[in-house]
Every structure is written in structure tokens, then in C-alpha cells.
Amino acid sequence: MKKNDQITIHDIARALEIDSSTVSRALNNSSRVSEKTKKRILEKAHALGYQRNSLASNLRTNKTNTIGVIVPRISRNFFSNIISGIEDAAYQEGYNVVICQSLESFDREKKIMETLLANRVDGILLSTSMETLSLDHLKPYLTHGGPIVFYDRPCDFENCSSITINDYKGSFKATEHLILNGCKDIVYFSGPETVALYQNRKKGYVDALAKHNITYRSDYCMSSNLSENEGIRLAEQMLKLPQVDGLFSSNDTAAIGAMKYLKNQGVSVPNDIAVVGFNNHPISSVIEPSLTTINQPDFIMGQLASSMLIRQIKQGDIGVSKETEILDVELIIRNSSQKL
Amino acid sequence: MKKNDQITIHDIARALEIDSSTVSRALNNSSRVSEKTKKRILEKAHALGYQRNSLASNLRTNKTNTIGVIVPRISRNFFSNIISGIEDAAYQEGYNVVICQSLESFDREKKIMETLLANRVDGILLSTSMETLSLDHLKPYLTHGGPIVFYDRPCDFENCSSITINDYKGSFKATEHLILNGCKDIVYFSGPETVALYQNRKKGYVDALAKHNITYRSDYCMSSNLSENEGIRLAEQMLKLPQVDGLFSSNDTAAIGAMKYLKNQGVSVPNDIAVVGFNNHPISSVIEPSLTTINQPDFIMGQLASSMLIRQIKQGDIGVSKETEILDVELIIRNSSQKL
DNA sequence: TTGTACGCGTTATCAA
DNA sequence: TTGATAACGCGTACAA
Numbered sequence: 001m002k003k004n005d006q007i008t009i010h011d012i013a014r015a016l017e018i019d020s021s022t023v024s025r026a027l028n029n030s031s032r033v034s035e036k037t038k039k040r041i042l043e044k045a046h047a048l049g050y051q052r053n054s055l056a057s058n059l060r061t062n063k064t065n066t067i068g069v070i071v072p073r074i075s076r077n078f079f080s081n082i083i084s085g086i087e088d089a090a091y092q093e094g095y096n097v098v099i100c101q102s103l104e105s106f107d108r109e110k111k112i113m114e115t116l117l118a119n120r121v122d123g124i125l126l127s128t129s130m131e132t133l134s135l136d137h138l139k140p141y142l143t144h145g146g147p148i149v150f151y152d153r154p155c156d157f158e159n160c161s162s163i164t165i166n167d168y169k170g171s172f173k174a175t176e177h178l179i180l181n182g183c184k185d186i187v188y189f190s191g192p193e194t195v196a197l198y199q200n201r202k203k204g205y206v207d208a209l210a211k212h213n214i215t216y217r218s219d220y221c222m223s224s225n226l227s228e229n230e231g232i233r234l235a236e237q238m239l240k241l242p243q244v245d246g247l248f249s250s251n252d253t254a255a256i257g258a259m260k261y262l263k264n265q266g267v268s269v270p271n272d273i274a275v276v277g278f279n280n281h282p283i284s285s286v287i288e289p290s291l292t293t294i295n296q297p298d299f300i301m302g303q304l305a306s307s308m309l310i311r312q313i314k315q316g317d318i319g320v321s322k323e324t325e326i327l328d329v330e331l332i333i334r335n336s337s338q339k340l
Numbered sequence: 341m342k343k344n345d346q347i348t349i350h351d352i353a354r355a356l357e358i359d360s361s362t363v364s365r366a367l368n369n370s371s372r373v374s375e376k377t378k379k380r381i382l383e384k385a386h387a388l389g390y391q392r393n394s395l396a397s398n399l400r401t402n403k404t405n406t407i408g409v410i411v412p413r414i415s416r417n418f419f420s421n422i423i424s425g426i427e428d429a430a431y432q433e434g435y436n437v438v439i440c441q442s443l444e445s446f447d448r449e450k451k452i453m454e455t456l457l458a459n460r461v462d463g464i465l466l467s468t469s470m471e472t473l474s475l476d477h478l479k480p481y482l483t484h485g486g487p488i489v490f491y492d493r494p495c496d497f498e499n500c501s502s503i504t505i506n507d508y509k510g511s512f513k514a515t516e517h518l519i520l521n522g523c524k525d526i527v528y529f530s531g532p533e534t535v536a537l538y539q540n541r542k543k544g545y546v547d548a549l550a551k552h553n554i555t556y557r558s559d560y561c562m563s564s565n566l567s568e569n570e571g572i573r574l575a576e577q578m579l580k581l582p583q584v585d586g587l588f589s590s591n592d593t594a595a596i597g598a599m600k601y602l603k604n605q606g607v608s609v610p611n612d613i614a615v616v617g618f619n620n621h622p623i624s625s626v627i628e629p630s631l632t633t634i635n636q637p638d639f640i641m642g643q644l645a646s647s648m649l650i651r652q653i654k655q656g657d658i659g660v661s662k663e664t665e666i667l668d669v670e671l672i673i674r675n676s677s678q679k680l
Numbered sequence: 681t682t683g684t685a686c687g688c689g690t691t692a693t694c695a696a
Numbered sequence: 697t698t699g700a701t702a703a704c705g706c707g708t709a710c711a712a
Contacts, residue, residue, distance in 0.1 A: 010706095019682070020707095025707085049484070052705095055705080059396050075423075096459075120394070143345070286596070399706090
């Protein structure tokens with residue numbers, strides 16, 4: 001377990017009585033080395049147990065072949081599917097992926113940005129934390145690092161591209177679905193309204209009500225961090241309202257908490273209160289009644305974000321034009337929303 | 341978005357008409373620099389927008405302050421909880437974490453090992469892929485890199501420590517629980533029996549039967565990759581057996597697939613067939629009937645693995661003695677296993 | 681096709 | 697307390 005026995009290209013060169021630059025070229029499969037010496041070098045490298053030092057190589061070339069991913073929380077099913085998509089595309093392009101969790105903390109996000117810049121990743125995929133209100137902490141990376149592409153949580157910053165899902169439309173569809181199923185008094189669970197994504201979702205809810213001539217009442221709109229416990233708490237609060245026949249939660253987790261509470265209280269879903277969630281979390285198909293929800297193309301979003309970023313990295317400084325891709329969503333109708 | 345405008349310690353040195361080595365010392369908060377010049381340097385560094393280049397530093401010091409984590413699949417709840425634990429402990433020690441997915445592929449695992457070695461991570465946390473039968477691909481890293489600690493999936497290799505959960509005991513408890521609830525003909529869903537972890541779980545099942553004088557029948561033991569679909573398939577197969585009154589699945593996912601199938605076929609859980617799973621997956625508490633299962637301390641296992649590895653990294657070559665920690669598990673009794 | 685010579689940005693060593 | 701110099705391992709412009 002000593003660390004001093006590193007074999008370098010110079011060791012190979014010495015053993016073969018050639019120059020290290022030739023070894024370097026051979027190991028990078030350059031065409032400027034004869035097949036014969038290339039073969040000799042590769043054999044000797046293997047025999048000596050040579051292991052390339054990417055640190056040195058990256059320092060020299062000023063590239064790391066690595067993209068950084070900042071994700072609010074890995075353990076959320078939605079994000080781990082995105083990560084799988086990101087890795088899938090990156091892997092095919094020969095890029096490594098470094099994953100960092102902000103845990104929804106702005107301070108951690110800032111620190112991560114510094115670390116990624118210090119480690120000279122070639123580009124960054126970013127879904128901002130819920131605490132992130134200003135994006136100034138991205139400037140050093142954009143100046144000295146590389147491109148940043150936002151995913152999932154929409155942001156508008158300098159020339160950064162973004163790829164998100166159509167939160168507005170999903171929310172609109174979900175709300176309208178409840179209305180078409182006879183709901184008139186629909187409670188809405190919102191996330192933090194400082195976050196653009198939740199502003200969009202709320203707008204979808206409001207506009208769907210408006211389209212069907214239902215008055216928006218602010219006490220029917222409840223904000224939280226959308227955890228399961230908050231879902232329970234808000235459901236309790238909801239039952240205190242004069243009339244409620246529908247609930248649209250802007251994520252499944254809170255919807256599930258609410259459903260558990262309602263079941264507990266003997267309130268029938270969907271007959272007393274119809275429920276629609278957002279995310280298509282695996283639990284939504286298992287819970288009883290199964291939860292109507294909005295499916296987002298998470299894996300695909302990851303793939304697209306990854307390849308968009310890598311394309312921009314390869315383009316270099318020139319021609320990086322701001323792209324904005326918005327992916328379509330799908331209403332998945334199950335049992336929680338259809339009154340008998 | 342140009343990359344040539346990197347400010348280095350030399351730029352700072354030049355601006356201040358001092359030597360770059362002093363700048364380096366100041367930036368590393370060395371005590372061998374006067375407070376006065378330290379302050380001047382830090383201010384100038386900030387003014388110029390200096391961003392440390394870790395690549396160069398790591399190359400020079402031959403340390404990266406980074407640990408690599410190889411995980412079969414991030415999107416499995418169990419593993420993402422482990423990762424959270426790993427990051428939590430690493431973060432506190434000031435280490436960065438690089439997460440890589442093998443996707444249960446031996447080839448990818450091999451490739452990842454090479455990448456991590458090339459990038460000179462200081463140590464590796466490894467949960468081997470299901471395809472991994474030989475561990476020879478770890479040798480280069482152990483020779484030229486640093487320590488490896490196995491987590492979750494037990495492995496015995498050279499002087500590598502490991503931290504796992506007590507699969508045998510969990511499995512024994514689960515099986516005995518079924519027996520004590522009146523089951524005599526208990527089907528067992530095993531994972532690939534080439535994997536040590538599943539060997540241990542199987543042994544727990546077999547021994548529990550033996551303790552209660554129930555004959556083990558090999559046709560009651562069914563192997564698969566334990567996906568939900570495999571759970572469905574095996575459940576179908578299970579119903580063809582002469583007598584079955586219990587099912588112990590070595591993970592929740594397959595148990596859930598089976599429960600869905602049984603419900604579909606009008607077989608009552610737990611009255612006709614009692615079911616116990618393994619993992620305490622979030623779905624297990626939501627499905628109806630709720631699933632009795634084995635809870636594993638995933639987050640804690642991650643924390644422990646992380647701090648064990650970092651301790652070994654700090655110790656260096658000397659004194660790395662092989663440690664083997666086995667964490668206890670807990671039977672969580674719910675409704676799927678208690679006959680009325 | 682191969683060799684020479686130097687630089688990437690940082691830090692360790694030695695001397696002042 | 698600071699400076700001068702070399703070295704980490706690799707890649708590349710240039711020359712041969």
C-alpha cells in the first residue's frame with residue numbers, strides 16, 4: 001500500500017531506451033508513432049503495471065473530460081432517474097460524471113460550485129436548491145470554467161441553456177382533470193413560491209380554474225416544502241375549509257401524506273375528495289386508491305441535458321447560443337381522481 | 341467563456357512583487373507567513389478573481405481529498421440512502437465524493453476502477469456488482485492507489501475491510517417469524533446464488549426451517565434477479581406448488597411484485613399466504629396489506645463505511661488492519677405476515 | 681517517425 | 697518570514 005511505486009511514462013521510456021514523448025504519443029494512440037514501437041510500448045506499459053495519471057494529463061490539457069452534476073437530493077426517485085439519464089449519455093460520449101448533493105442548501109451549493117471549479121470540470125448540470133434566489137455564485141465558473149446547463153428547475157441566467165419540463169401545462173392538465181371530474185372546490189398544495197418551478201405550477205392551477213369560471217381563493221392554496229409530513233399537516237388544515245371536493249398537490253409525496261391522513265379520518269378518496277399528484281412516484285401506483293398524477297420524462301431529461309452540455313463543451317467559446325428546451329408531460333389517470 | 345484567463349499564484353505574486361511560494365503558503369494558511377502579507381495576498385487574490393487549481397495541487401501532493409464510491413444503482417432507495425450517509429460523513433471530514441454506478445455490470449465496474457485509479461482518488465468504497473465473481477481487478481488500485489472498503493455486499497479480499505449488515509440474522513428472523521405465525525410451507529425468493537449476500541440470506545432461511553424441524557425443499561427456493569417482474573413470474577410459479585402458506589422474499593421489490601400478482605389472482609395475503617420482504621423499502625409501508633420486512637441501517641452504514649475508509653486513508657500504509665463490521669437488522673412487523 | 685525542450689499550477693526543500 | 701529552484705507526470709511545438 002505504498003504510493004511511491006508509481007510507474008510513469010519515463011519509466012517506460014527508460015526501459016525501452018526511447019523518449020518519453022514517444023511513449024506519451026503511443027499511449028494516446030497517436031498516428032505519429034510506428035505500429036511497431038507502439039506495440040512495444042503498450043506491452044512494456046502493461047508489463048510494468050503502468051497506470052495513467054489523469055491529474056497530470058488534465059493539468060496539461062486543461063480539460064478533465066468530466067462534467068459536474070449538482071442535484072438537490074439523490075434519494076428522491078425523480079432525481080436519481082435523471083442522474084441515470086445523465087450518466088447514460090455522458091458514458092456514451094466518454095465523459096465522467098461527478099455528482100454532488102446540495103440538500104436544498106444554498107451554502108452547500110456555493111461550496112460545491114467552488115469545488116467543481118477548483119477541480120476544473122468541463123461543464124456543469126445544475127438544478128438549483130430551493131434556497132437559491134440569486135445566481136451570482138455561478139459567475140466565477142462561467143468566467144473561468146465552462147458552460148452550465150440548468151435542468152428541471154428553470155432558471156434564466158446569462159447565456160446558460162436550460163432543459164425543463166412543462167410544469168405549467170402539467171399543472172393545468174391536472175387541475176382541469178379534476179374539474180372535468182366534477183370538482184369545484186379544489187385545494188392546491190404548492191411548494192415554496194420563491195421557486196420558479198412552483199410559480200409555474202401555481203399558474204397552471206390558477207389558469208385552469210379561470211378557464212372554467214371557478215374563482216381562485218387564496219385560502220385554498222397552501223404552501224409547504226411538500227414533504228409527506230407537510231402533506232399530513234396541510235390535509236388536516238384542508239378539512240377545516242368550508243367545502244372541498246378536490247385536491248391537487250404539486251408533488252406526489254405530499255399527496256400521499258394527505259391521502260394517508262384522509263383515510264385515517266374516514267374521508268373517502270375520490271368520492272369525498274378527489275386527489276391528483278405530480279411526479280409519478282413509484283408509490284403512486286401502489287397506494288390505494290392508486291394516485292392520478294403527472295408523469296415527467298426524467299430519464300430522458302437527464303440524457304438530453306447531458307448531451308446538450310457536452311455539445312456545448314465541445315463547441316468551446318464560440319457559438320454557444322442559449323437553448324431552452326421544455327419537455328412535455330403526461331397525465332396518468334388512476335383511481336384517486338374519478339368519482340363514482 | 342474563454343479559458344485562458346486563469347489567474348494563478350504567479351499573477352498574484354507579480355502584482356504584489358513577492359514570490360509565488362509565499363502566495364502559496366498564504367493561500368494554504370501556513371503559519372510561516374506574516375499576518376500582514378497574508379492579508380495583502382488574500383485581498384489581491386480575491387480582487388483578481390483567483391481560483392485555485394486543484395489539479396495542480398493534487399498532482400504535486402499526490403492526494404486528491406476525494407473518495408470514490410462504486411454503487412450498483414443509484415436509483416435504488418437503499419443505495420441512495422447509503423450514499424447520503426457516505427456523503428454526510430465525508431463532508432464533515434472535508435472529503436469530496438465521486439459516485440459511480442456499475443449498473444450491476446462487471447465490465448463497467450472494471451472500467452470505473454481504472455478511472456478512479458487514473459484520477460487518484462484517495463480511497464474507494466465498493467459494493468460489487470452482481471456479476472463480479474473475481475476481485476482481481478482491484479489489485480492495481482490496492483497496489484498503486486489506496487485502501488478499499490466494501491460495504492453492503494460482503495467480500496473477503498486481501499486486507500480490505502468491510503462493513504455489511506447481518507443478512508443471515510435478518511433472514512433467519514424473517515423466516516422464523518413466518519413459522520411462529522403458523523406457516524409450514526414457506527417459499528423463498530433468492531437472489532443470484534453466486535452472490536455472497538444471497539448465500540447468507542439463504543442460509544438464514546434454511547437454518548430457521550431446520551431449527552423448527554421443517555424440511556427444506558429445493559423446489560421451494562426460487563432464484564431470480566429480484567425485480568418486480570421476476571416477483572410476478574415467481575409468484576405464478578409458486579402457485580403451482582402443492583402447498584404454500586408463506587413467502588419470504590429476499591427483497592421487497594420482488595415481494596411487492598408477488599403481492600400484486602396474488603391480489604390479482606384472488607389469493608389472500610396474509611391468510612392464504614403470509615409474506616415477508618427484506619429492505620424496508622418505502623413502498624412496503626404503503627402497499628395493502630402493509631409488508632412485514634427487515635429494516636437495514638442504510639444511512640448509518642454509509643456513514644460508518646465513509647469514516648472507516650477516511651480513517652484508513654489518514655493512517656497511510658502503516659497500521660491498516662482488516663476490520664469487519666456487521667450491523668444489526670430489525671424485523672418490522674406489519675400486516676402481510678399475521679394470519680387472522 | 682522520433683527526440684528536444686518546455687510548460688501546465690502548485691508545493692516542498694533549501695537557503696537567505 | 698521570505699525567496700529561489702526544482703519537481704509532480706504528462707503533452708506538444710518544433711526540430712531533426
